[in-house]
Amino acid sequence: MTKTTSFPDNQNFIQTLFFRLFFCYYILYAFPFPLEYIPFGHYFGMWTYDFWKWLVPIVAENIFHIDKELTLPNGSGDTTFNYIQVFTQLLIAILATTIWTLSSNKRKTHSKLYIYLIVYLRYYLAFYMLSYGSSKLFVNQFSSLSLFDLITPYGDSSPMGLMWNFMEYSDSYTIFSGVSEIIGGLLLMFRRTTKLGALVTFGVMLNVFMMNLSYDIPVKLFSSHLMIIALFILSPHLKSLTNFFILNKPAMPVSIDKYFVKRKLNIAGLIFKTIFILFLLITFTTNQIRRHNINRDIASYPELYGIYTINSFSKNGKEIIPLATDSLHWKKMVVDKYSTAIIKLDDSKEYYKNETDTTSRNLKLTLYRDSLSVYNLKYQKSDSILNLEGTYLQDTLKIELTKKDHTQFRLLKRGFNWINEYPYNR
Structure with missing residues (x-):
């Protein structure tokens, strides 16, 4: 059976235009990742933050006629600032795409650039999957029900508080969610498992995005971007997926070529990749263990708890x-x-x-x-x-x-039961 490349070499003008726009927008959106995680790289993060902090209010005032001071990014990722920042990034991406297209002497498919963009987005997506996944694995993102949660009347809960308490109640479900995200992130880091990783991650992020929409959790912008990235990573495989899942046709294997012609560059890339993966795993694990020990340290509770x-x-x-x-x-x-x-x-x-x-x-x-x-x-x-x-x-x-x-609250006392003669729904 002949191997086929997963990256289109015969893109039409619309496909080329869309790729350029997507490339410009997501580079703007993801930057300065991963530079802020290298030594002295936090300066890139500071400069980028200051740039948007300067530009976004200008766009808000001149396009949307918002003259009040904008709330800067905080625990909410869906502030007015965030929405206008995304709009500004899209405007810049459209401008860059226009200049790119007009200055191009001939139609180009950018197959190599297409490959490198997917590699970049694979690691960007994997980073956040491992970050959020490890936080859930060690039960830190949703720690445990507080005493305030136990005495708050059900009807006084916010939609977000309701969902948060739902996750905080069950460590097992929280851990399961974290493992799902970690599996997706790890699979994305290897080219042979990229397709499976993107499928797993898309399924996980679709669920997260729907929860954010349904329970008014202010991470809607970010979760939707991660979900779209997973779809884009799957884009080279859409034909084979369609053949396999829908048309009942053979799914042709995909060729996995080396990134560079020179052997030394491929070795250097492999070394960098290994260091990067080990860095993420060690950093996330140690940080989450430390947080877990602090959160679950009963001795640190107030004496009158x-x-x-x-x-x-x-x-x-x-x-x-x-x-x-x-x-x-x-x-x-x-x-x-x-x-x-x-x-x-x-x-x-x-x-x-x-x-x-x-x-x-x-x-x-x-x-x-x-x-x-x-x-x-x-x-x-x-x-x-x-x-x-x-x-x-x-x-x-x-x-x-x-x-x-x-501990005598019904919610904490009931526990898990394999056998239920009658539904215990209170």
């Missing part, structure tokens, strides 16, 4: 009758890993920075949005009873609380 309900609440020596109009009286106190919340009688929450001195048994709670609002309390524990006594502003407080066993 738990959910507390109020038994009695006294101000200036007088016990206060709980009324919904009382802005001081507590309903619950939740001491979580990184912050503490006081829940008032109207179910409103105030979040505090927790400073616990276990030697002097002193609890200091400072309101995040108002550093002058401070509780200075002495605490005493006896079994599930917690007594607090101290001051808040000008008032003297004395509070008795009972700690709830959070």
